[in-house]
Amino acid sequence: MxxxxxxxxxxxxxxxxxxxxxxxxxxxxxxxxxxxxxxxxxxxxxxxxxxxxxxxxxxxxxxxxxxxxxxxxxxxxxxxxxxxxxxxxxxxxxxxxxxxxxxxxxxxxxxxxxxxxxxxxxxxxxxxxxxxxxxxxxxxxxxxxxxxxxxxxxxxxxxxxxxxxxxxxxxxxxxxxxxxxxxxxxxxxxxxxxxxxxxxxxxxxxxxxxxxxxxxxxxxxxxxxxxxxxxxxxxxxxxxxxxxxxxxxxxxxxxxxxxxxxxxxxxxxxxxxxxxxxxxxxxxxxGLTRKIAGFEMTEPGIARDGCDVYVGGEKTGVVTSGSPAPFLKKNIGLAFLPPQFAIDGQEITIDVRGRQIAAKVVPTPFYKRSK
Amino acid sequence: MSNIPENLRYSKDHEYVNVNGDVATIGITDYAQHSLGDVVYIDMPRVGDKFGTHESFGSVESVKAVSEIFTPVAGEVVEVNEGLNDTPEAVNNDPYNSGWMVKVKMDNPGEADAMLSAAEYEEYLEASN
The missing domain is CATH 3.30.1360.120 (Probable tRNA modification gtpase trme; domain 1)
Structure with a gap:
C-alpha cells in the first residue's frame, strides 16, 4: 500500500x-x-x-x-x-x-x-x-x-x-x-x-x-x-x-x-x-424498473454487496449493501429489485458465493430508535 | 503481537493444524482472526466430506469481510466444532482452543510436517508486513 x-x-x-x-x-x-x-x-x-x-x-x-x-x-x-x-x-x-x-x-x-x-x-x-x-x-x-x-x-x-x-x-x-x-x-x-x-x-x-x-x-x-x-x-x-x-x-x-x-x-x-x-x-x-428494498436472511449466510438476487429461480436483482446487523442480530441488506418483488414478505434467494440462501423482503428502516 | 503457539503447524493462508496421531485439528491463527475482525459466522463442511490439500472447505465471515478457509492437509472431516454456530466469537477470543473449526483424518500424516513451524510462520508474518 x-x-x-x-x-x-x-x-x-x-x-x-x-x-x-x-x-x-x-x-x-x-x-x-x-x-x-x-x-x-x-x-x-x-x-x-x-x-x-x-x-x-x-x-x-x-x-x-x-x-x-x-x-x-x-x-x-x-x-x-x-x-x-x-x-x-x-x-x-x-x-x-x-x-x-x-x-x-x-x-x-x-x-x-x-x-x-x-x-x-x-x-x-x-x-x-x-x-x-x-x-x-x-x-x-x-x-x-x-x-x-x-x-x-x-x-x-x-x-x-x-x-x-x-x-x-x-x-x-x-x-x-x-x-x-x-x-x-x-x-x-x-x-x-x-x-x-x-x-x-x-x-x-x-x-x-x-x-x-x-x-x-x-x-x-x-x-x-x-x-x-x-x-x-x-x-x-x-x-x-x-x-x-x-x-x-x-x-x-x-x-x-x-x-x-x-x-x-x-x-x-x-x-x-x-x-x-x-x-x-x-x-x-x-413506473420504476427497480427500487431499493430491505431484506433479511432467513437461512444462515451473509449476503454481501454485489450478490445476485433471485425470485423463483430467476435472477431479478442485486445486493447493494449486505452485512450482519450487530444490534438486531440478523443478517440484513439492501437490494435493487423490480417493484413487483419489492414488497414486504416477498421470498427471495441470494447467491452467496455459489449457494442460494433464502431471504425475505422486510420493511425499512430495520432499526428505529425508541423516542 | 500475534500469539503463535510452539506446538502447532501453520500454513501461509493463516490456518493452523494441531496434530494428534493421524487427526489434524484445523483453525485460523491469531493473526488471521485479528485481521478479520469480529467473526460472526462460520460456514463449515459436514462430517464425512473429503478434501484435497489447499481446497476451500468453508468460510469465516466477520462483520466486514468474508474469508475462505483452506485445508492445509488432505483428508476426511471427522468432526466439526458445532459450538461455533452459537459462539463464533470464540474464533476471536480463543482461536487455538475453543475456536477450532474442523478435525480431519489425514490421508498422509506426513503432510503436516511439511507445514511451517511456529518460528517459520512468525518469520513469514514479519516478511509479509
Whole structure:
C-alpha cells in the first residue's frame, strides 16, 4: 500500500494513538475500527455513545443573493422550505436523473448555505457545482480542508456535549443547528447523524480537532465501563445500514435515480425544475424498473454487496449493501429489485458465493430508535 | 503481537493444524482472526466430506469481510466444532482452543510436517508486513 499518498484528517495521530486499524477509504487514511472492534463500537453507539471522525467529508459554502435558487436548481429537495438554523437531506442530480452525490444543505441565512458532501465525491461535486453555475449571483468556496467534523451519536450524546457548551442543546431540534462554542471552540453544532441515533455533528476549525476529540472522549468517560467509544468506518456502515440510510456508491450513484434509491421523500417536483427533474418525473409516471428494498436472511449466510438476487429461480436483482446487523442480530441488506418483488414478505434467494440462501423482503428502516 | 503457539503447524493462508496421531485439528491463527475482525459466522463442511490439500472447505465471515478457509492437509472431516454456530466469537477470543473449526483424518500424516513451524510462520508474518 502506498500510504504516503493518502489524505489524512486532523485526527490521524489520534486514531493511531487509540489503536485504530487504518485503511485506505476512498483515498483517505481512516480507522476502520479501534481496539474494541466493530460489534462493541456499534453497540456502544446504540446503547450509550459513539464518537466518529468524519472530517474527511466536504464542506462547500454557497453565498450570495441567488444562493437558494442556485442550490434549488442543482438539488432535489426544496431549499425554500428551510428556515435559518435548519438543515435537510438532499440529492444533487445530473442531466440523466442520476445522483452526483447525496448531501446535507444547511441554511445559515437567506444568502448563505453550507453543503456537506461525501468525502470520496468532494472533488467531483466541486467541479460539478462550479461548472453548473450560470448567471446566478453566488460565491462558491470549497472549505473542506478548513474544517474538522466530529459526530457524537447515541442516547448519551446530548448529555456529554451539554457538559462542554453553554448552548442549550435541548432547544436544537432534529435536523436543526446553531453556532456556538464547544469546549471554548467556535463550532457549528448540528443535530444530525448517520447512525439512526440521536446525536450531534460538530464542525470546527481543523486545528481544534484533537482538542475537541480528546475532550469529548474524556467527558464521555472513554475507558470506563459504560463510557463512550471511538468508532471506525465499519461501525459507521453497520449503523447506517440498520437505519437503512443510503451510502453513495451503493444505493446511490451517477446512474441511479433518487426514486430508485427510495429518496422520493426528498424529491420535490412541485418546487419547479431542477437538474434531471423531467427525466425523474417521467420515471415516476411510467413506473420504476427497480427500487431499493430491505431484506433479511432467513437461512444462515451473509449476503454481501454485489450478490445476485433471485425470485423463483430467476435472477431479478442485486445486493447493494449486505452485512450482519450487530444490534438486531440478523443478517440484513439492501437490494435493487423490480417493484413487483419489492414488497414486504416477498421470498427471495441470494447467491452467496455459489449457494442460494433464502431471504425475505422486510420493511425499512430495520432499526428505529425508541423516542 | 500475534500469539503463535510452539506446538502447532501453520500454513501461509493463516490456518493452523494441531496434530494428534493421524487427526489434524484445523483453525485460523491469531493473526488471521485479528485481521478479520469480529467473526460472526462460520460456514463449515459436514462430517464425512473429503478434501484435497489447499481446497476451500468453508468460510469465516466477520462483520466486514468474508474469508475462505483452506485445508492445509488432505483428508476426511471427522468432526466439526458445532459450538461455533452459537459462539463464533470464540474464533476471536480463543482461536487455538475453543475456536477450532474442523478435525480431519489425514490421508498422509506426513503432510503436516511439511507445514511451517511456529518460528517459520512468525518469520513469514514479519516478511509479509
Amino acid at each position: 502506498t500510504s504516503g499518498a493518502l489524505k489524512k484528517t486532523p485526527l490521524n495521530d489520534a486514531h493511531r494513538a487509540l489503536g485504530g486499524r487504518m485503511v485506505d477509504f476512498g483515498g483517505w487514511d481512516m480507522p476502520v475500527q479501534y481496539t474494541a472492534g466493530v460489534i462493541e463500537e456499534h453497540m456502544a453507539t446504540r446503547t450509550r455513545s459513539g464518537l466518529f471522525d468524519v472530517s474527511h467529508m466536504g464542506e462547500i459554502w454557497v453565498e450570495g443573493p441567488d444562493a437558494i435558487s442556485f442550490v434549488n436548481r442543482l438539488t432535489t429537495n426544496d431549499v425554500l422550505k428551510l428556515v435559518d438554523g435548519q438543515a435537510h437531506y438532499s440529492a444533487m442530480t445530473n442531466d440523466n436523473g442520476g445522483v452526483v452525490d447525496d448531501l446535507l444543505v444547511y441554511r445559515f441565512g437567506q444568502e448563505k448555505l453550507l453543503l456537506v458532501v461525501n468525502a470520496g465525491t468532494t472533488e467531483k461535486d466541486w467541479a460539478w457545482i462550479t461548472s453548473h453555475k450560470k448567471d446566478e449571483r453566488v460565491e462558491l468556496h470549497n472549505a473542506s480542508s478548513e474544517y474538522c467534523q466530529i459526530a457524537i451519536q447515541g442516547p448519551d450524546a446530548t448529555a456529554i456535549v451539554q457538559n462542554l457548551t453553554e448552548t442549550d442543546l435541548a432547544a436544537i431540534k432534529y435536523y436543526h443547528f446553531t453556532t456556538g462554542r464547544v469546549d471554548g471552540v467556535d463550532a457549528i453544532i448540528s443535530r444530525t447523524g448517520y447512525t439512526g441515533e440521536d446525536g450531534f455533528e460538530i464542525y470546527a476549525a481543523a486545528d481544534t480537532a484533537e482538542q475537541l476529540w480528546n475532550k469529548i472522549l474524556e467527558t464521555g468517560n472513554y475507558g470506563a465501563k459504560g463510557g463512550i467509544l471511538p468508532c471506525g468506518l465499519a461501525a459507521r456502515n453497520t449503523l447506517r445500514l440498520e437505519a437503512a440510510m443510503s451510502l453513495y456508491g451503493h444505493e446511490l450513484g451517477d446512474d441511479i435515480s433518487p426514486l430508485e434509491a427510495g429518496l422520493g421523500w426528498i424529491t420535490k417536483f412541485q418546487k419547479g425544475p431542477f437538474t434531471g427533474s423531467e427525466i425523474i418525473a417521467r420515471q415516476k409516471e411510467e
